[in-house]
Amino acid sequence: xxxxxxxxxxxxxxxxxxxxxxxxxxxxxxxxxxxxxxxxxxxxxxxxxxxxxxxxxxxxxxxxxxxxxxxxxxxxxxxxxxxxxxxxxxxxxxxxxxxxxxxxxxxxxxxxxxxxxxxxxxxxxxxx
Amino acid sequence: xxxxxxxxxxxxxxxxxxxxxxxxxxxxxxxxxxxxxxxxxxxxxxxxxxxxxxxxxxxxxxxxxxxxxxxxxxxxxxxxxxxxxxxxxxxxxxxxxxxxxxxxxxxxxxxxxxxxxxxxxxxxxxxxxxxxxxxxxxxxxxxxxxxxxxxxxxxxxxxxxxxxxxxxxxxxxxxxxxxxxxxxxxxxxxxxxxxxxxxxxxxxxxxxxxxxxxxxxxxxxxxxxxxxxxxxxxxxxx
Numbered sequence: 001x002x003x004x005x006x007x008x009x010x011x012x013x014x015x016x017x018x019x020x021x022x023x024x025x026x027x028x029x030x031x032x033x034x035x036x037x038x039x040x041x042x043x044x045x046x047x048x049x050x051x052x053x054x055x056x057x058x059x060x061x062x063x064x065x066x067x068x069x070x071x072x073x074x075x076x077x078x079x080x081x082x083x084x085x086x087x088x089x090x091x092x093x094x095x096x097x098x099x100x101x102x103x104x105x106x107x108x109x110x111x112x113x114x115x116x117x118x119x120x121x122x123x124x125x126x127x128x
Numbered sequence: 129x130x131x132x133x134x135x136x137x138x139x140x141x142x143x144x145x146x147x148x149x150x151x152x153x154x155x156x157x158x159x160x161x162x163x164x165x166x167x168x169x170x171x172x173x174x175x176x177x178x179x180x181x182x183x184x185x186x187x188x189x190x191x192x193x194x195x196x197x198x199x200x201x202x203x204x205x206x207x208x209x210x211x212x213x214x215x216x217x218x219x220x221x222x223x224x225x226x227x228x229x230x231x232x233x234x235x236x237x238x239x240x241x242x243x244x245x246x247x248x249x250x251x252x253x254x255x256x257x258x259x260x261x262x263x264x265x266x267x268x269x270x271x272x273x274x275x276x277x278x279x280x281x282x283x284x285x286x287x288x289x290x291x292x293x294x295x296x297x298x299x300x301x302x303x304x305x306x307x308x309x310x311x312x313x314x315x316x317x318x319x320x321x322x323x324x325x326x327x328x329x330x331x332x333x334x335x336x337x338x339x340x341x342x343x344x345x346x347x348x349x350x351x352x353x354x355x356x357x358x359x360x361x362x363x364x365x366x
Contacts, residue, residue, distance in 0.1 A: 008233060008236075008237045011233055012230065012233060015226060015229050015230060015233070016226070018226070019222060019223070019225075019226040022222045022225075023219060023222060026215065026218050026219060026222065029359075029360055029364060030211065030215050030364065032364075033211070033360070033363075033364035033365070040199070040203070040365070043364075043365055044365050047360035047361075047364050047365055048357075048360065048361075050360070051356050051357050051359075051360050054356045055353050055356050055357065058225060058349055058352060058353050058356065059349075059353065061229075062225050062226070062228070062229045062345075062349045062352075063345075063346055063349045063350075068170075069167060069170075071171060072170060072171065072174045075171065075174040075175055075177075075178050076174060076177065076178065076181075078178060079177070079178030079179075079181040079182060079185075080181060082182060083181060083182060083185035083188075083189075086182075086185060086186070086189055087185075087188075087189050087192070090189050090192075090193065091192075094193055094196060
């Protein structure tokens with residue numbers, strides 16, 4: 001098979017290192033979620049950046065893309081490129097609309113967006 | 129092989145005339161080598177995984193849109209999810225990914241017993257994941273944190289005309305849709321892993337034929353990869 005340079009010990013060590021890196025990154029992302037980086041958007045960027053690093057580690061080492069035939073990486077990358085296109089055009093559309101929801105939706109969905117209404121003046125009575 | 133007439137005298141199951149590996153029963157006659165056969169299977173699996181990325185991608189994009197539409201409600205709804213449980217499930221899935229890749233390595237190095245043990249640990253991790261999810265779901269059901277018009281939770285901050293803002297129900301529609309679809313993938317994964325474990329136990333895999341182990345491994349890592357994005361988006365961002 002393609003594994004003519006098979007070295008089980010070295011591979012097992014790589015997998016263990018990958019797992020440890022993934023666990024450390026998980027701890028970092030949980031810890032970072034308790035810190036406020038100025039704005040909500042900054043926290044989203046931090047969380048998604050760490051998630052992308054983790055996903056890349058999984059794809060490169062656990063899914064063998066690093067040493068695999070390039071065509072597999074090409075297919076994987078194509079999936080994400082098309083997802084990116086989908087996200088980009090949807091965002092362009094969404095951001096340039098005054099009201100992103102259709103006007104003929106039934107019920108309370110057609111009520112004005114929450115920005116126009118202030119939070120309920122008195123919180124609902126709590127039951128203890 | 130290149131003659132246009134079909135030789136009817138030849139037994140269709142007799143592959144001796146095809147110049148194949150007579151020693152490997154897994155080698156199908158339309159592939160030149162075992163390596164080509166393996167690579168072909170793998171490309172097919174990657175194509176499937178790309179469609180999976182797009183399947184979940186649609187839900188992620190929808191979630192992003194609704195988060196932009198109802199930022200305050202989503203922020204508040206996030207707080208109903210328990211971070212420690214999400215983190216626990218993340219660790220469980222990451223460990224299961226590692227046992228999976230160790231299982232593939234065991235298959236490739238003809239270690240039958242190790243393969244089966246690693247696959248069983250992977251299945252156990254998947255069961256722990258689903259157990260935690262069951263606990264989380266029943267908690268949500270009790271509090272009325274349900275999708276769409278099933279939403280019954282009271283005491284939400286943003287009220288419109290005396291009703292909870294639709295943003296809350298929207299959040300939980302996405303939550304149950306995405307974690308539910310992911311959970312179905314875990315269930316399918318458990319079935320596949322059990323199938324591979326049974327076959328592995330029978331000694332069907334070795335260094336020259338372990339394609340099913342490798343492909344189920346790829347599937348399992350993708351399920352892990354999707355959770356890697358679900359976890360921060362649902363549990364961490366607030």
